[in-house]
Amino acid sequence: MSRSDASTAESGHWRPGSRVARLRNSHSYRSVLGLIMASFVYTAASPDEHWSQSVLVLIQCATLVLALYTAGLGHDFRPGLIAIAISVALAVVTPIVGGNILEGILGIVQVMLVAAAAAVIALGVFDQGEVNRQSVTGSICIYLLLGMLFTFVYGAVAALDSGPFFAQNTDGTPSLRLYFSYVTLATLGYGDYTAASTLGHTLSILEALTGQLYLVTVVAVLVAGLAGRRSTPA
Numbered sequence: 717m718s719r720s721d722a723s724t725a726e727s728g729h730w731r732p733g734s735r736v737a738r739l740r741n742s743h744s745y746r747s748v749l750g751l752i753m754a755s756f757v758y759t760a761a762s763p764d765e766h767w768s769q770s771v772l773v774l775i776q777c778a779t780l781v782l783a784l785y786t787a788g789l790g791h792d793f794r795p796g797l798i799a800i801a802i803s804v805a806l807a808v809v810t811p812i813v814g815g816n817i818l819e820g821i822l823g824i825v826q827v828m829l830v831a832a833a834a835a836v837i838a839l840g841v842f843d844q845g846e847v848n849r850q851s852v853t854g855s856i857c858i859y860l861l862l863g864m865l866f867t868f869v870y871g872a873v874a875a876l877d878s879g880p881f882f883a884q885n886t887d888g889t890p891s892l893r894l895y896f897s898y899v900t901l902a903t904l905g906y907g908d909y910t911a912a913s914t915l916g917h918t919l920s921i922l923e924a925l926t927g928q929l930y931l932v933t934v935v936a937v938l939v940a941g942l943a944g945r946r947s948t949p950a
Contacts, residue, residue: 735843737788738787738788738789738839738840738843739788739843739844740788743785743786743788744786744849744850744853745786745837745840745850745853745854745857746853747782747786748779748782748783748786748833748837748854748857749853749856749857749860751775751778751779751782752779752857752860752861752864753860754775755772755775755776755779755864756860756864756894758771758772758775759772759864759867759890759891759894760891760894760895761891762890762891764889764890764891765811766810766811766814766819767811768890769807769810769819769822769823769826769871769890770807770808770810770811770822771807772826772890773803773804773806773807773822773825773826773829774804774807776803776826776829776830776833777800777803777804777829779829779830779833780799780800780829780832780833780836781800783833783836783837783840783857784836786837786840787836787837787839787840787843788840788843789836789839799828799829799832802825803825803829806818806821806822806825807822807825810822816875816876817875817876819871819875820872820873820875820876821872823868823869823871823872823873823875823876824868824872826868826871826872827865827868827869827872830861830864830865830868831865833861834857834858834861834862834865837854837857837858837861838854838858840854841854841855841858847937847938851938852938855934855935855938858930858934859927859930859931859934862901862923862926862927862930863894863897863898863901863927864894864897866897866900866901866919866923867890867893867894867897869919870888870893870896870897870911870916870919871890871893873913873915873916873919874887874888874893875887877913877915879912879913880912881893881911881912881913881916882896882909882910882911882912882916883909883910883911883912884909884910885912888909892909895909896909897923900920900923900924900927901923901924901926901927902927903924903927903928
């Protein structure tokens with residue numbers, strides 16, 4: 717915590733949106749990590765049905781709410797509640813109406829929910845100002861969310877594009893796109909499934925670069941911070 721933040725804390729005056737206020741109201745990211753893992757397992761195991769994607773949207777809404785609470789942003793849920801209400805309404809309508817367009821829109825909503833959760837967690841990690849359990853757990857959450865985000869990007873493209881997403885002449889199932897996303901994020905390059913279109917190629921390259929840059933920058937900072945803490949005399 718910076719000197720100005722410390723003096724603010726000592727005086728007892730917290731602005732609602734200040735870093736000090738967020739730190740004071742923050743909580744452990746372990747629950748968020750658990751919910752992200754539940755979302756991962758559900759995506760891998762659920763059937764390729766409209767209703768299962770709607771259930772996944774509800775899980776992602778819960779993840780966003782928990783991320784807001786964990787990051788100390790529980791004082792103002794209104795913008796998040798509006799987005800969640802729209803997401804829930806769409807999740808209810810999509811299995812009833814059906815169609816590729818609604819499925820694609822639902823995929824875009826999933827992308828927005830995951831991106832919002834990752835942004836909120838990133839703010840909470842930045843607020844820590846040091847390497848600790850919170851910042852490390854939050855960083856792991858963000859990395860896992862990156863793979864989920866691209867999974868839903870691929871799903872939206874598969875639903876809205878006229879051709880198959882994969883060169884193997886299939887759009888794939890949610891579990892297959894999840895597998896493809898994390899293989900790409902980790903740059904394993906198995907090659908059993910590849911994107912067919914130019915857009916798919918571009919998204920795959922973007923995900924691979926994002927995964928590598930995240931590991932090179934964020935993980936390097938965390939390792940350097942841990943090394944610095946160990947070398948500092950007690």
